[in-house]
Amino acid sequence: MATGEHGSIRIGVIGGGQLARMMVPPAIHLGLRISVLAEAEGSSAARAADAVGDYRDPETVYAFAETVDVVTFDHEHVPQPILRELEQRGVAVHPRPDALQYAQDKILMREKLAALGVPIPDWAAVADETELQRFIDAHGGRAVVKTARGGYDGKGVRVISDAVEVRDWFTTLAEDAHGGHLLVEELVDFTRELSQLVARRPSGETRTWPVVETIQRDGVCAEVLAPAPVQDPATLVEAARIGELVAEGTQVTGVLAVEMFETRDGRVLVNELAMRPHNSGHFSIEGSVTSQFEQHLRAVADLPLGDTAMTAPAAVMVNVLGGPAEGPMPVRYAAALAAHPAAKIHSYDKLPRPGRKVGHVTVTGEDLETVRVAAVAAAAAFA
Secondary structure, eight states: OOOOGGGOOEEEEEOOSHHHHHHHHHHHHHTOEEEEEESSTTOTTGGGEEEEOOTTOHHHHHHHHTTOSEEEESSSOSOHHHHHHHHHTTOEESSOHHHHHHHHOHHHHHHHHHHHTOOOOOEEEEOSHHHHHHHHHHTTTOEEEEOSSSOOTTTTEEEESSGGGGHHHHHHTTTSTTTTOEEEEEOOOEEEEEEEEEEEOTTOOEEEOOOEEEEEETTEEEEEEESOOOSOHHHHHHHHHHHHHHHHHHTOOEEEEEEEEEETTSOEEEEEEESSOOGGGTTHHHHBSSOHHHHHHHHHTTOOOOOOOBSSSEEEEEEEESOOSSSOGGGGHHHHHHHOTTOEEEEOOOOOOTTOEEEEEEEEESOHHHHHHHHHHHHHTTO
16 A cells, blocks of 8 residues: 555546546545556646556556555556456555456447346447348348447447448457457437446445436537436436446446437437546536546545535536647637636646547536536637
8 A cells, every 4th residue: 555645545547638637636625645647748637647658568557556555547448457467466446357347348348238137229249241241231221330449439430331341340350359359239219318427436335426418429429418308207217227237237436427328219228338437427527516526536445425416407518629729728718718707617738639628618507508508608719
């Protein structure tokens, strides 16, 4: 153990992105020490980065782990052998490798969800074009194909009508963990996307936030409406039930995001899992009594979890994608703050790039549509 000053717990975060960055303020408020292993100099969480190195290099990760009490993550990409060796060395890893594997590997995820009886799209692991085409033909001539590992924000996902459209993937992934298998799923006819956030600590205590609606553009989350507008209350109850079932069934520790489709016939189907703070929970910094970032730290440190009630009837988070054409986000701050005094603006200290998440804006209030208009306008100030 590497307990910090005055006996405080030191949390080690692997990954230097905006999720690690947003863990820093609540860590300070909770009296926790926080260290970050960043991938490169100048990362979003650079202010807390005590080390810079490759998270795929065992010795780099082992050396970092020796300086902290608990290891957690900004992303899910640390290789399983490294994580399991950390546990062998007595390091507290949260979420544990046995849980994190289901967020790292989409085929394992589908197998686990099926075993838990969670509603999911029809799917298969396919090894070649013949198997894939057979699935496509049996599901209306179109399907969604995903790489088992590494995909996010629309990457590693293709909607296809002919197996030849992913021939390159079969070629390049021949040596992956599944021997070149791809995940193929039915193309779900959905009305909207939902996300259920759950926090769970090692002792088993869990807390859920209100179900939110997420709005995607080009495969990237653009807006989050909290709570999700009620269409059928039973749908929201079912989403919460599924979230808790997955959290308990995988024995996750920390924050879990369960992304779902709401279908035209009223079903809820699980699409993806994330075992860390998630874009769909950024609203909670201002919109919840306990933010997902504070809750994640509480959970991995095995501290009592906080209240997840909304601080206002409505909260809307809008991502700033790409950023200003000239200069970093802060060059627009004065004008944006003057024009939108109710907006809470978060910069990730990233250089602008088309489609890149460089920040987000949150507005809370009484009426969802009024709040949404304000949040969209404030985010547009950074376009």
